Amino acid sequence: MLKRLLITFFSVFILAILLFFVISSAEKIQPRSLVSNDVLLSQQVLSDTLAQLRNNSGHIELVFKQPELDALMNVASYALPGARFDGVINRYGVALSGHAPLLSTGRTVRVACLLLLDNNRFSINRCQLGKLPVPGMLANWLLRWTLRNVVASPADEQLLSLFAKGRLDDEQLSFIDKQASPIVLNLQPALYNPVALLQTDVALAPDVMFYLKQLDQLQRQYPRERRLAFFALNVLNTAHQRRDRNSNDNTISTYHNAAWALIVAFGNRKFIHYANAAITINKVPKFGPALLSGRHDLAQHFLYSAAIKLISSAQLSTQIGNLKELMDAAAGGSGFSFVDLAADRAGIAFATQLDSLQHANLPLYNSISFEQAIIPHLHDLPEGLTEQQLELQYGGHDGVGFKQLERDIMARIAALPLYRSTLATSADAM
Structure with a gap:
């Protein structure tokens, strides 16, 4: 019995070490530059988005272009020192990535995801955690799980429905719902504390x-x-x-x-x-x-x-x-x-x-x-x-x-x- 426990322990230990080196690297994080207009544009995009979700009069039309995404990435990178966020919109899809220090190990971890229109439904096609591939099915499940645990109902399901309506056109990402109900974003009660x-x-x-x-x-x-x-x-x-x-x-x-x-x-x-x-x-x-x-x-x-x-x-x-x-x-x-x-x-x-x-x-x-x-x-x-x-x-x-x-x-x-x-x-x- 003791021998079996020791074998199990060392097997898990070795797997954990292997996983650590698979998802992390010694790559240096290159900081993004930030100008005042990035902050101003990000604030405007976020406030306009929230206002349209809340007071949509039955019609939501959110459009995001590359300069707006760049501003959001610059602000996010500045708000979390040591991290870097990137995003690219083109006619084929949206590529998002985050690169951050891994605790105090001296190594970094990168997460990258590709979002595409598949079978007339916008979703995460696949992700990569370091060198470890993450299937789109798992990535989409994590997105749904996160939203449902962060945003109070019914806004969580409304956001998921709106996300699935994403479209790529002329190198811009749009979310359009012509029969939308107002989406009032409230956090789950536990997150207030x-x-x-x-x-x-x-x-x-x-x-x-x-x-x-x-x-x-x-x-x-x-x-x-x-x-x-x-x-x-x-x-x-x-x-x-x-x-x-x-x-x-x-x-x-x-x-x-x-x-x-x-x-x-x-x-x-x-x-x-x-x-x-x-x-x-x-x-x-x-x-x-x-x-x-x-x-x-x-x-x-x-x-x-x-x-x-x-x-x-x-x-x-x-x-x-x-x-x-x-x-x-x-x-x-x-x-x-x-x-x-x-x-x-x-x-x-x-x-x-x-x-x-x-x-x-x-x-x-x-x-x-x-x-x-x-x-x-x-x-x-x-x-x-x-x-x-x-x-x-x-x-x-x-x-x-x-x-x-x-x-x-x-x-x-x-x-x-x-x-x-x-x-x-x-x-x-x-």
């Missing part, structure tokens, strides 16, 4: 409603108060007092509950889906706009970046913030703003440091000093830069000057009182 994907029943912020009610009371008590720092300081102090009274809750930090309440109240009420999917949006009190450094847009940058960090990662939040600024740098936009970028990074730092802050010092702050503790001075940071100015003055979004100013912003954030005390305490403990 990433923790649920780990098969637990724990919400990201189970007690968020308590803090939302606290914020609502503060808003009613101080109707002219709009400073985000005022509301943040009050709810964090409340969280600190509650944690002192109830030190047995080691599952979810009370500070995360308070932070999510701020994000939902003054960022976007729809974030309640991620904070606690059991709470419907109509239960969230309505709040007026909040200000950070005297500006509403900076409060939004701060809160949205904090939310994306809490849902996903600091890296993704950083990339999304950069993409937003690159879009603003396009012709007709408000211009690239390092001030906005600093607010993004400050929000990420706030979300990252929630558990390690010196919360015992919170009562020592007032609204003015607390704002100075969560966002650096911004007055000397450039704003309103066109893409050409960004390129000439800083070498573009990947230039030496850009990276240097980014490092300067991060150094300012690391020196903020709320984080500096944390770092000092950590150093003393070493």
